[in-house]
Every structure is written in structure tokens, then in C-alpha cells.
Amino acid sequence: GAVVSQHPSRVICKSGTSVKIECRSLDFQATTMFWYRQFPKQSLMLMATSNEGSKATYEQGVEKDKFLINHASLTLSTLTVTSAHPEDSSFYICSARAQNRFTGELFFGEGSRLTVL
Amino acid sequence: KNEVEQSPQNLTAQEGEFITINCSYSVGISALHWLQQHPGGGIVSLFMLSSGKKKHGRLIATINIQEKHSSLHITASHPRDSAVYICAFSPGGSEKLVFGKGTKLTVNP
Numbered sequence: 001g002a003v004v005s006q007h008p009s010r011v012i013c014k015s016g017t018s019v020k021i022e023c024r025s026l027d028f029q030a031t032t033m034f035w036y037r038q039f040p041k042q043s044l045m046l047m048a049t050s051n052e053g054s055k056a057t058y059e060q061g062v063e064k065d066k067f068l069i070n071h072a073s074l075t076l077s078t079l080t081v082t083s084a085h086p087e088d089s090s091f092y093i094c095s096a097r098a099q100n101r102f103t104g105e106l107f108f109g110e111g112s113r114l115t116v117l
Numbered sequence: 118k119n120e121v122e123q124s125p126q127n128l129t130a131q132e133g134e135f136i137t138i139n140c141s142y143s144v145g146i147s148a149l150h151w152l153q154q155h156p157g158g159g160i161v162s163l164f165m166l167s168s169g170k171k172k173h174g175r176l177i178a179t180i181n182i183q184e185k186h187s188s189l190h191i192t193a194s195h196p197r198d199s200a201v202y203i204c205a206f207s208p209g210g211s212e213k214l215v216f217g218k219g220t221k222l223t224v225n226p
Contacts, residue, residue, distance in 0.1 A: 032212065043217065044205075046214065049213065093158070093160060095160075095214075105165055106150065106214070108160035109159075110158070111159055
């Protein structure tokens, strides 16, 4: 099956620093990738939809200047948490929609646990 | 308002038991997904369905569009099935997913 690789799986950073999380589709092209956030014991919440070659679409309440998304190629999208604060500590996970042989199925990365001190 | 309700929230079973997890939603959908989230957080997509029934190994997913209800069944459950199972749907005409809160399944040996 298709694989989505997400890196890093865990990151601890100091308040005020920026953290970049990568999401790669390893064996398929993904024109659309999705970024989600999950707080402990809560549902996944969509943060933004990332489209290759264009600006991301952010959900209501998600600050686009704080959560920078870049989808520069058909296999890579990045999420940068800028000037991170402790309240940004969460589990971030991406998914990619396959456009070729997997006919629109969604594949998820392993997630990245961010802890901001 | 898009809503999805899962039941039960928590489920404990003995190895070998037949498991059913239910999902109800309130709007028209284009597809419904069943996902498995492991303790480490990683998510695996189990099924994507828009009608009828799908089977993969010991897992079976059904959906009734008229009743806006889907079920995930696990036959001959095993401790390795222990995980959180999440129902998610794409509202009609949208690519976005709306997620349920998940059902935490624990299968004891």
C-alpha cells in the first residue's frame, strides 16, 4: 500500500522557536495533502488543506501566519509552526490523497508530537 | 452543523470475541472512512466506503446511507487489534474529513 512518511516523529523545542514538520508521499503523487492537529483525548481537527503549487486553505480559527504550509512538489508538504508556544504542544498529523492508482484513498503519516517548553 | 457520533466510547473484549463499533452521522456524505489509531498516534486507513459493505481480513465495514449509519466489525478479535477506531466522513461535495471522537478498543488475551 501507499506510504506517507512524516518527520520528525517527536520534537521538543523552546518557546519562541520555529519547528518544521515534513510530510512525504513515498510512492505516489499527492496534489492535495491535509494537516490535522489532535489534542489529548480529543478528535483530530483539520487545520489546513495543502495544494501543490498554490496557497494552502486554512480552517477557521487557524492562524496562517503561525502555521506556514508549503507544498512545493507533488510528494512533499511542510508545516512550520512559527514562534511556538506551549499551547501549540500537540500531535500533528498529515494525510495525502492519492491521485493515481489508489483512486482517491487517503493515507496518513505517523504523526509528529510537538512539545513546546 | 456536521456531526458524527461513535459508540461505544470504550470497549473491552476478550480475545476471540466479535466486536462491533457504530457510527452515526447527520448530513449527506460523499464517503465514510474507518481509521485505526495506534497508541503511538499513527493512523491507518482501514476502509473508505460510500455504500454497501467491504471486507478485509477479519474486518468488515458496512454503511446504510438512508439511515446515515455505519458499523465496523472485527471477527475473532486479537490483542493486537487494541487501538482507537475512528469514523470520519467527507460531507457531500467536500474533500475535508469530519472525525468522530473514536472508540478505544482493548482486547485482553
